[in-house]
Amino acid sequence: MKVYNLEEFATKYNLKDIYGAYAAHFYVNGEEGDCFSDFDTYEDDSFYSMFAERTLFTKLLLVQRGSCLLQLHEDDAEQSVQLTAHDMLITTLNEVASVSNFSADFEAEGILVDESFAKQAQRYQLNDTKYKSISDIFHFVCDIVRHQHINKIEMIRSMFNVLRLIIDELPYEQCSVSRDLGHKKEVYEVFLHHLYRNYRKERQIRFYADKLNVSPAYLSRLVKEISGSTINEHATSLVYKEICNLLTQTDMTMGEIADHLNFSDQSAMTNFFKQRSGMTPLAYRNR
The missing domain is CATH 2.60.120 (Jelly Rolls)
Known part of the structure; x- marks a missing residue:
């Protein structure tokens, strides 16, 4: 044929x-x-x-x-x-x-x-x-x-x-999450979808719980049960990796990166990064 x-x-x-x-x-x-x-x-x-x-x-x-x-x-x-x-x-x-x-x-x-x-x-x-x-x-x-x-x-x-x-x-x-909460893995996958799309601006549990029409407490338990990590750990891991990427792959200033990732200011972003890497963002960029 x-x-x-x-x-x-x-x-x-x-x-x-x-x-x-x-x-x-x-x-x-x-x-x-x-x-x-x-x-x-x-x-x-x-x-x-x-x-x-x-x-x-x-x-x-x-x-x-x-x-x-x-x-x-x-x-x-x-x-x-x-x-x-x-x-x-x-x-x-x-x-x-x-x-x-x-x-x-x-x-x-x-x-x-x-x-x-x-x-x-x-x-x-x-x-x-x-x-x-x-x-x-x-x-x-x-x-x-x-x-x-x-x-x-x-x-x-x-x-x-x-x-x-x-x-x-x-x-x-088209996933009917609110009517079928028994499918926990499906709920978790939808959560990840929303997290990957929104973590740069939204890191509050309630935001994602509202997206899935479930309570924050239920979503917290479910994510921990399925993945072994908390919602906060998921979000902060993505944010940290994004900072590393922006530091090595772009010429954005520290202030621009902090604004891009919705930190209250550059100092908050620096403290966040230093707690996880043991160095300042500038030191990481200049390695």
């Missing part, structure tokens, strides 16, 4: 909105417009067959309305995926799919990109905010690939960087 690169694929399926062998955008069964490709799920089998092709790139599909059924195939494994409005599907290089059971009002848009967004097929049900954010990115990509821009490749890559960051957050947002 032939494996298509993006340019070959775009030629076969007459995709109009494409940038080299890197990115392409298409609509399915939408209203006629400048960005729309000629996919009609009722009169043309293009959309049916394009997901059955083996490719060297990632396919992302965002469902605007209606529904359809995909039968995903990877090696000897099969998985049925029902897509409905505000669902996003990501398929990797390894999966092919059979598409069927379109509703009469089915509309979707897709992005093809020569980058990896997932290790295996993923389906996400997006809330209104995330759907709007991802839909806006899809539209920006469509506009960028269709028009002349001096910094076109940088603009497209920026859009995909933002899209990847949003996608990385989705599993945590």
Whole structure:
């Protein structure tokens, strides 16, 4: 079976909105417009067959309305995926799919990109905010690939960087922590996610407990039970490593580092660092 690169694929399926062998955008069964490709799920089998092709790139599909059924195939494994409005599907290089059971009002848009967004097929049900954010990115990509821009490749890559960051957050947002506290490891992993994102500014237990909809006492016990370390030890370890990194890898002043990491002043940061390293930040930088 032939494996298509993006340019070959775009030629076969007459995709109009494409940038080299890197990115392409298409609509399915939408209203006629400048960005729309000629996919009609009722009169043309293009959309049916394009997901059955083996490719060297990632396919992302965002469902605007209606529904359809995909039968995903990877090696000897099969998985049925029902897509409905505000669902996003990501398929990797390894999966092919059979598409069927379109509703009469089915509309979707897709992005093809020569980058990896997932290790295996993923389906996400997006809330209104995330759907709007991802839909806006899809539209920006469509506009960028269709028009002349001096910094076109940088603009497209920026859009995909933002899209990847949003996608990385989705599993945590869809984790029902407050309703399922029995899964302690899952709660701990979500805690770490928030800690890595916020430790530079937030190191209070209550901040993270509020994020997870649990009490500070419960979160403290859980983190200690799972990891053997306290929340404070987790946070201070990250802060110390970040100071070391900024001292060796940047030209930031001591005051700038203290402000960046939300210390009350430079002296507080110096005392914090000296307690852990046995030397001042300046001595560490000048070693």
